[in-house]
Amino acid sequence: MAFFAHQIRRGFSSSAVRNVVIKQVTIIGGGQMGAGIAQVAASTGHSVTLVDTSDDILKKSIKTIEGSLKRVVKKKFADKPEAGEEFIQKVLKNVSTSTDVGSAVQGSDLVLEAIVENLKIKQDLFSRLDKLAPAHTIFASNTSSLPISDISSATNRLDRFGGLHFFNPVPMMKLVEVIGTSTTSQETFDSLLNFSKVLGKTPVSCKDTPGFIVNRLFVPYLYEAIRLYERGHGSKEDIDIAMKLGVGYPMGPFELSDYIGLDTIKFIMDGWREMDPDNTLFAPSELMDKLVAEGKLGKKTGEGFYKYK
Numbered sequence: 001m002a003f004f005a006h007q008i009r010r011g012f013s014s015s016a017v018r019n020v021v022i023k024q025v026t027i028i029g030g031g032q033m034g035a036g037i038a039q040v041a042a043s044t045g046h047s048v049t050l051v052d053t054s055d056d057i058l059k060k061s062i063k064t065i066e067g068s069l070k071r072v073v074k075k076k077f078a079d080k081p082e083a084g085e086e087f088i089q090k091v092l093k094n095v096s097t098s099t100d101v102g103s104a105v106q107g108s109d110l111v112l113e114a115i116v117e118n119l120k121i122k123q124d125l126f127s128r129l130d131k132l133a134p135a136h137t138i139f140a141s142n143t144s145s146l147p148i149s150d151i152s153s154a155t156n157r158l159d160r161f162g163g164l165h166f167f168n169p170v171p172m173m174k175l176v177e178v179i180g181t182s183t184t185s186q187e188t189f190d191s192l193l194n195f196s197k198v199l200g201k202t203p204v205s206c207k208d209t210p211g212f213i214v215n216r217l218f219v220p221y222l223y224e225a226i227r228l229y230e231r232g233h234g235s236k237e238d239i240d241i242a243m244k245l246g247v248g249y250p251m252g253p254f255e256l257s258d259y260i261g262l263d264t265i266k267f268i269m270d271g272w273r274e275m276d277p278d279n280t281l282f283a284p285s286e287l288m289d290k291l292v293a294e295g296k297l298g299k300k301t302g303e304g305f306y307k308y309k
């Protein structure tokens, strides 16, 4: 950590902004990840504004949050259902929704982006936000696979920009990867670390390298699983059982891929192949391409490697 902090500090710019205690959070993108992050931030007393492109999507996000909170209170308030209901209402009160990013970022200490995994779309969003958000506001991206420095390059707040990579499902997964680029200031990095802790998560410090820590190790494993299956070395059911019972993973690679979404996975792999075309690790999978082309994207569409319903 000392070495890493030193590396980060080297890039510290002359910004006058000091440690920001994050109270008010704007989350852009109310999908799987954005809704989960909004839930956890609101549950820990933050004032959250969730932004998406339509009111219908935002209604669905709030329904998802409500459903997940019900699962949380079932355990947390097992003997006190009234207290559980009170908790849910209190948390929901902390979340407001908006389709207007301009007004949503006013007064915000942190803008956390969890929209589609597309560099150009993320850059366009942040470039716009940079002109609208207060000077002290920290920007962060939840990207799984894009360099944070490529996203932040669309802004003039390089010292107040970092990565906060959460894991799916956010309410259950304890880890947050905190990513500092060579220009992220120490103050910004510390604010993001503290924020992750206040959310009840365990942060780890990462450099802005492909896949950070988890996905750098995880992607080769997932991809080798699909190749094993394509070569006929094992059924997907047996590969899943093997990894659950042999290594203690809660989900096998095919179950997990269906859970993450095959479109997200394909998007990430296609992007990495574009950046490093000769790396055999990122070679395309016929089966994955076929499933995505057929709209079999995993749990969310009712079918992926497995059928649901």
Ligand SMILES: CCCCCCCCCCCCC[C@H](O)CC(=O)SCCNC(=O)CCNC(=O)[C@H](O)C(C)(C)COP(=O)(O)OP(=O)(O)OC[C@H]1O[C@@H](n2cnc3c(N)ncnc32)[C@H](O)[C@@H]1OP(=O)(O)O
Binding pocket: 068, 069, 071, 072, 075, 143, 144, 166, 167, 168, 169, 170, 171, 172, 173, 215, 218, 219, 222, 223, 225, 226, 250, 251, 253, 254, 256, 257, 260, 264, 265, 268, 269
């Ligand atoms: C195959 C080839 C593919 C190649 C592709 C390569 C490219 C890959 C690219 C990477 C993609 C991006 C990845 C991303 O950047 C990073 C990630 O997020 S990776 C995903 C990490 N997540 C996991 O690994 C999840 C592992 N699974 C689990 O931990 C558990 O299975 C689970 C999800 C917690 C569910 O638990 P289970 O025991 O299985 O099932 P239950 O339903 O009984 O749940 C247990 C317990 O948890 C409560 N719960 C579950 N979900 C929620 C929720 N959303 N909100 C609230 N509570 C929840 C549930 O109620 C249960 O509570 P209990 O009954 O015990 O009180």
Ligand SMILES: NC(=O)c1ccc[n+]([C@@H]2O[C@H](COP(=O)([O-])OP(=O)(O)OC[C@H]3O[C@@H](n4cnc5c(N)ncnc54)[C@H](O)[C@@H]3O)[C@@H](O)[C@H]2O)c1
Binding pocket: 028, 029, 030, 031, 032, 033, 034, 051, 052, 053, 057, 113, 114, 115, 116, 117, 118, 121, 125, 142, 143, 144, 145, 165, 166, 167, 168, 259, 260, 261, 264
């Ligand atoms: N799915 C995962 O397991 C996972 C895990 C960690 C990180 N991530 C990353 O999190 C991000 C979001 O992933 P997700 O799975 O939640 O995606 P998702 O498709 O579930 O949600 C994305 C949401 O963003 C909205 N959106 C798109 N463009 C927008 C814009 N310009 N302004 C406002 N809203 C916009 C969409 O309407 C959608 O509701 C991606 O960068 C992804 O790589 C995903």
